[in-house]
Amino acid sequence: MRVCIIGAGSVGLGLAAFLLNAGWSVCFITKKGKTEDLKRGFRVYGLFGDFEFLASEYCVSEDYASCEGCDYILITAKSYANREIAESLDRTRDKIENSKIVVIQNGWGNSEIFKEFFGKEKIYTARIITGFEREKPNLVKITVHADQMVIGNIFDKMLSFDVEDLVEALNNGGFEAKVSCEVDKHLWAKMLYNCALNPLGAIFGVEYGKLAESEHSRNIMDRVIDEIYDVMESYGYSTFWETKESYKKIFYSKLVPITAEHRSSMLQDIENGRKTEIESLNGVVVKLAKDKGIDTPFNEFLYRSIKFLEG
Incomplete structure (x- = not known):
């Protein structure tokens, strides 16, 4: 399975570590000029173990076209960038026709922005209560963990089960996650x-x-x-x-x-x-x-x- 992660901050790097550990292919989509931070590899350590990856084990791009053919697109960037991200993804709509978009952010109303562009069937939402602290651009520490990650569709609850493969990968990679029909x-x-x-x-x-x-x-x-x-x-x-x-x-x-x-x-x-x-x-x-x-x-x-x- 292939996943693109938009936002190589603490949460993006943290989740990437578990997916890479589960054998998934990961590509980060970052802002212009930020790709250098990840060219030295990255490390995630703390409550769930210590994971270190070489730059050759994943890809980094500034081009949203790099999402072409991916199974999942994880939105872990800050929520104030959502409309800009949605518009950029919309311009590559033909390349992500079969991709599921999972919004993984703090707050309420974030998934609604992506639903405007792609409809309810494509948009999933996740909740995390885990502390990810970015000590350096390519170093993240997991400090606290209150509950397992939950993922589902807040617009059509029965579609929630369509992300079971992502949930399974996170669990296999060492991070607790589950499907939920009550993500709201x-x-x-x-x-x-x-x-x-x-x-x-x-x-x-x-x-x-x-x-x-x-x-x-x-x-x-x-x-x-x-x-x-x-x-x-x-x-x-x-x-x-x-x-x-x-x-x-x-x-x-x-x-x-x-x-x-x-x-x-x-x-x-x-x-x-x-x-x-x-x-x-x-x-x-x-x-x-x-x-x-x-x-x-x-x-x-x-x-x-x-x-x-x-x-």
């Missing part, structure tokens, strides 16, 4: 987690565990979670916990403790002067809320604070 619920669960932790961790410059230790930061996270539940309910969305309080109980007792040492990707982006994914996290909560006339002051404050730090 998993995505909202991760939205609750990310929107509460990522921006606060970036603003205060601390690991997730520190945020749960103070009553002041806990109060902010509680209010962020409350607002997201209000938005979800207004649109008819749901997740695995029926009430705000039942989610908070598992959030503080399980989810934060097992990722206590993790520094959010948003904090890493701020420290490195990069644009963040705040638009598809708290930003999309604010937008959805405004369309329904709902006030979300805590999510909006975090959104505007991160936009300030980006600037």
Whole structure:
């Protein structure tokens, strides 16, 4: 099987390691001028083992035409680049006619952009709650792992089983994954987690565990979670916990403790002067809320604070 990975960041390199380990052929599609980073090979180490690959074991390209004939296209680039990526793929539509596109990003609303161009049958969505930290351009450390990766189709649930070969390859390569017909619920669960932790961790410059230790930061996270539940309910969305309080109980007792040492990707982006994914996290909560006339002051404050730090 052949896979193209658009975005050779920490998640892209991390997943590539497991697919290469499973015997799949991997090609990275990177931005102009970024191919040099991977010409020395790359290494992924941490919780799942230590994997190192020579440049001769994969390909790197700046040309989307390199996706021709691939079985899967994994979108692991930052979500703010989605429309540009979708337009570039659309220009090579005839070359990827039989390719499945899997969107692997933080936030809500990312897969919808690709659906505009390619329809619901071709677009799959994945949720990851694993900490990938890029220590160098070609060195990634896996620091924390809260749950197995889930992949499915949020637009037509029965199509979810069409990605079983990808799931099997990830498992064979050493990374826990499964097919799910409830990826939308998993995505909202991760939205609750990310929107509460990522921006606060970036603003205060601390690991997730520190945020749960103070009553002041806990109060902010509680209010962020409350607002997201209000938005979800207004649109008819749901997740695995029926009430705000039942989610908070598992959030503080399980989810934060097992990722206590993790520094959010948003904090890493701020420290490195990069644009963040705040638009598809708290930003999309604010937008959805405004369309329904709902006030979300805590999510909006975090959104505007991160936009300030980006600037």
